[in-house]
Amino acid sequence: MAEVVTWTSGGAIVGRFEVTRRGFLTGGLALAGTAVLGATVGAGTAWAFDGPPITDCAGWGARPNSAVVPIWNQRPVKILVHHTATPNVTDYSQGAAFALARSIQNFHMDTRGWLDTGQHFTxxxxxxxxxxxxxxxxxLRIGQRQVEGAHCTGQNIVSVGIENEGTYIDTDPTDALWTSLRTTCAYICSQYGIAPTELYGHRDFKNTACPGDRLYGMLPRLRREVAGLLGKNVEGGATQKASWPLLRPGDVGVDVQAAQYLLRDHGMTEVVPHGRYDAATADAVVAFEQATGAEDVGMLGGETWPVLARTVRSSERSEAGKAVETLAARRNAESVPDVVTRPDWQRLLGTGGSPADTSVDPVGPPR
Ligand SMILES: [Zn+2]
Known part of the structure; x- marks a missing residue:
């Protein structure tokens, strides 16, 4: 059940493969110069999807990695979307793209001290x-194993990390970036058999604004469009994954107040539950993050909420019980179960999945 596929570059055949039903490639690749490969793998095979052209490290002029890149004998099970938090430049040339890749690699190796670029794709x-x-x-071309990344602690051996150039707090990505992001995700999903609903933002797992409010808000659309490219049906609700609100200094409201009750529940009784994310709240969040081994940036996101929002009886006379009460009062039409667990907290916070799920839990041992 194999077919032969050739890869071309500049009109010359540079590779020849046998493609099995699972898209497994065998064969050799004779590359010279810039190695820009089209991803025309296995047309007509069960999992085939033509991804975008991807320029490899040699093609953009990478430095050698400083140590062996660890490779795990397992497939990644999800994709994490990031933004680079660099300026939203208007130089869309390939030269600018390659310069970006080199500058990220320099930053990760020289400043972070990593063995190579942290993310898998840019x-x-x-x-x-x-x-x-x-x-x-x-x-990725083979679709069987996982390169260990350095893009999100706890997710580096189970996910593929994609860095998207720019800052998407209050701006949408360019159409060109969006188109490439969805085809890249679809290709990764098809190579590894990852469900198109298993696309996440960095903030689902860490206390970070990444990939920016706007790009993060586009993830349900990304899941839907990737599913469409793969010819899969996903029910509308399935693209809305359970998550947590990202709270930052300056925020005001019931979510903040609930978080303040939960901080008090964890012994930080100097926090006043007035619903304003003030300096004292930020200090308490940092202290809590440090105590729990989380990124201590003073924002409250996907890494710290699951630790803070403990299982609680709704009738419990505790600060955590008050947090439940506060959130339930806002959503007065919804019943509160006797025992409030993680999906209930997410529903009360307005970030529940549909249907309810807990699949944002990290998979595999934290590293
Ligand atoms: Zn990120």
Whole structure:
């Protein structure tokens, strides 16, 4: 059940593969110069999807990695979307894209001290898709193993990390970037058999604004469009995954007040539950994050909420019980179960999944 596929570059055949039903590639690749590969793998096979052209590390002029890239004998099970938090440049050229890839690698190796670029793939605002960490592309083409990344602690051996150039707090990505992001995600999903609903933002797992409020808000659309590219049906609700609100200094409201009760519940009784994310609240959040080994940035996001929002009896006379009461009062039409667990907290906070699920839980051992 194999077919032969050839890969071309500049009109010359540079590779020849046998493609099995699962998209498993065998064969050799004779590359010279810039290695921009089209992803025309296995037309007519069960999982086939033509991904975008992806430029490998040699193609954008990467430095060698400083140590061996660890590769795990398992498939990733999800994709994490990031933004680079760099300026929203208007130079959409490939040269600018390659320069971005080099600057990220320099930053990760020279400042962070990592062995190579942290993420597996990078997409420029012009829509160029590039390999990030060495071997990520080669391993993706085969679709069996996982390059260990350095893009999200706890997720680096179970997820593929994609950095999208720009800052998407209050601006949408360019059409070119969006188009490349969805085709890249669809290709990764098809190579590894990842469900198109298993696309997440960095903030689902860490206390960070990444990938920005706007791009994060586009993830249900991304899941839907990736499913469409793969010819899969996903019910509308399935694209809305359970998550947590991201609270930041300056925020005001019932979610903040609930968080303040929960901080008090964990012994931080100096926090006043007035619903304003003031300096004292930020200090308490940082202290709580430090005590629990989380990123201590003073924001309250997907890493710290699950630790803070403990299982509680709704009738419990405790600060956590008051948090439940506060949230339930806002959503007065909804009943509160006797025992409030993680999906209930998410529903009360307005970030529940539909249907309710707990699949944002990290998979595998934290690293
Ligand atoms: Zn990120």
């Amino acid at each position: 997409i420029s605002r012009g829509g160029d898709v590039m390999e990030g960490r060495h071997r990520s592309l080669e391993v």
